[in-house]
Amino acid sequence: MTLNSVFQFLVPKDKKFFPLFEEASSNLIELASNLHEAVNLPLKEREVLFLRIDELEQRGEDITRQTNLELSRNFITPFDREDIYSLITSIDNVADNLHGAASRMRLYQVDKITKSIRKLTEINLEACQHIDEAVKELKNLERLKTITNACVKINKLENKSDNVYNKAVFEIFENETDVKNIIKYKEVLSVLETATDKCKSVASVLESITVKHS
Numbered sequence: 168m169t170l171n172s173v174f175q176f177l178v179p180k181d182k183k184f185f186p187l188f189e190e191a192s193s194n195l196i197e198l199a200s201n202l203h204e205a206v207n208l209p210l211k212e213r214e215v216l217f218l219r220i221d222e223l224e225q226r227g228e229d230i231t232r233q234t235n236l237e238l239s240r241n242f243i244t245p246f247d248r249e250d251i252y253s254l255i256t257s258i259d260n261v262a263d264n265l266h267g268a269a270s271r272m273r274l275y276q277v278d279k280i281t282k283s284i285r286k287l288t289e290i291n292l293e294a295c296q297h298i299d300e301a302v303k304e305l306k307n308l309e310r311l312k313t314i315t316n317a318c319v320k321i322n323k324l325e326n327k328s329d330n331v332y333n334k335a336v337f338e339i340f341e342n343e344t345d346v347k348n349i350i351k352y353k354e355v356l357s358v359l360e361t362a363t364d365k366c367k368s369v370a371s372v373l374e375s376i377t378v379k380h381s
Contacts, residue, residue, distance in 0.1 A: 183237050184245055185306040191230045191258045192299040198223040198265050199292040205269065206280045206288050217273050224266035231259040245306075250376050257369040258298065264362035265291060268355055275351040283335030284352075287328060287359035294324045294366035301373050308380045315377055318370040328363035332356055 198220055205216040234255040238244070244251055268288075271277075301317035304310050335356050343349050 183241065184234065184251060187230055187234045187237065188254065188258075188302050188305060189299075191227060191234070191255060192295075192302040194223055194227050194230065195258060195262055195265075195295045196292070196299050198227070198262055199288070199295040202265050202269055203285075203288040203292045206272075206285050210276070210278045213272070217269050220266055220269045224262055227259055227262040231255050246376055247379065250372060250379075253372045254369070254376070257365065257372050258302075261291075261295065261298070261362055261365040261369060264358050264365055267358045268362065271351075271355050271358060275355070277351055277355060281335065281352065283331055283338075284355060284359065286331050287335075287356065287363070290324050290328050290331065291359065291362050291366065294321050294363055297321050297324075298366060298369050298373075301370075305373075305376070308377070311377045311381055314373055318374050321366050321370040325363050325367040328360050332360040 201216045201220050201223065205213045205220070208216070235252065238248060238251055272280075297317040297320045301314040304313045304317075336353060339349055339352050339356075343352070
């Protein structure tokens with residue numbers, strides 16, 4: 168038995184941080200799902216989902232705040248304090264950007280949703296599902312391969328997102344003549360691509376945790 172295994176055996180089973188991590192990742196999936204559903208609806212039917220996204224983003228903020236509060240209260244934590252902070256913050260950053268995409272679509276009254284926007288919301292949803300899959304395995308660090316496999320998939324999705332974004336921006340400048348539309352679509356695409364970058368940041372934190380416990 169390794170020293171780390173002995174330490175894990177001695178530390179009481181965490182009943183605070185893991186539920187918060189899982190709540191945050193589940194919230195992320197719901198947010199991404201609502202956004203992907205919204206871009207497949209006509210403009211007038213999106214508002215209900217956008218309001219729900221507002222609520223979910225606020226819920227994510229509350230979970231982050233509660234996690235940081237628990238971090239300040241507890242001396243013994245399931246893994247490094249900086250990793251706990253980085254994990255919950257990086258998950259919150261994904262939620263912020265997905266919410267930002269919805270806010271821009273609403274603000275700019277983006278009527279026509281392009282294939283690229285739909286594809287990026289789909290990629291983000293899939294990446295969030297892999298984040299949730301990995302987060303649920305944190306309380307059982309003997310199954311590190313599940314976490315690392317999820318992280319590999321997230322990294323591949325981030326590369327795919329870059330390709331979709333670059334092609335979409337090229338097509339906007341190639342085909343669109345209205346400057347206002349160029350600005351609108353480029354901003355929406357940019358924040359969606361950034362959301363996938365933030366998913367990759369979550370994967371990096373998860374990989375760091377697995378390395379320390381391997």
